[in-house]
Amino acid sequence: MKIIPLTILICILLGLSLQAQVSGISLPNSKTGLEEKLALKVEYFGELVLHPGLSVGIEYTLSKNNWNTLHWNTDLGGFWHRWNNTAVFLKTSVGSRIATGPVFADINLGIGYMHSWAAGDLYQSDGNGGVEKATNWGHAHFMPNASLLFGWDGSVKTNLPWAVHLGPEVYLQSSFNHIFLPHIAAKIGFTYKLK
Numbered sequence: 001m002k003i004i005p006l007t008i009l010i011c012i013l014l015g016l017s018l019q020a021q022v023s024g025i026s027l028p029n030s031k032t033g034l035e036e037k038l039a040l041k042v043e044y045f046g047e048l049v050l051h052p053g054l055s056v057g058i059e060y061t062l063s064k065n066n067w068n069t070l071h072w073n074t075d076l077g078g079f080w081h082r083w084n085n086t087a088v089f090l091k092t093s094v095g096s097r098i099a100t101g102p103v104f105a106d107i108n109l110g111i112g113y114m115h116s117w118a119a120g121d122l123y124q125s126d127g128n129g130g131v132e133k134a135t136n137w138g139h140a141h142f143m144p145n146a147s148l149l150f151g152w153d154g155s156v157k158t159n160l161p162w163a164v165h166l167g168p169e170v171y172l173q174s175s176f177n178h179i180f181l182p183h184i185a186a187k188i189g190f191t192y193k194l195k
Contacts, residue, residue: 055075075093085119089113093110094109107146141175
């Protein structure tokens, strides 16, 4: 399946392209160092809300003014769907954070790669009319995604280097019985801004 290596390549090229485009952009009223633009993220990623998962990542500020922040995210995570599957993912997205004081709404669009393994034993035909146990190598999936997050940014009025957010993420799982299978996940996260 050629779409999976292509997805990984697009994720890498998008990240490099965004980094190259912002090398000359500076934030108003702030230092221009990497540490002023970089933040670390940890999120609960509840696939179909109740199936537990975890995601860690980075957020890089591309541009910022008083009410809008354009940012690029890269996340590595996974989730466990009991009696169904276990999955890991790598995704990248670009988002726009619209703020009113410390409260914000964050809209993100991205692409990613997901690999899932069936929960349980797999079997295949042995060629003689019987059945034998198969190796569970898992399945590769293309993972376009979008999220709408709401949160509170402690750096706006209280000068705290962290923010919290929550909201839904919708993503599609490719090549699932020859269709794109839609999913929804609940995200609750914590972002720590490096200084």
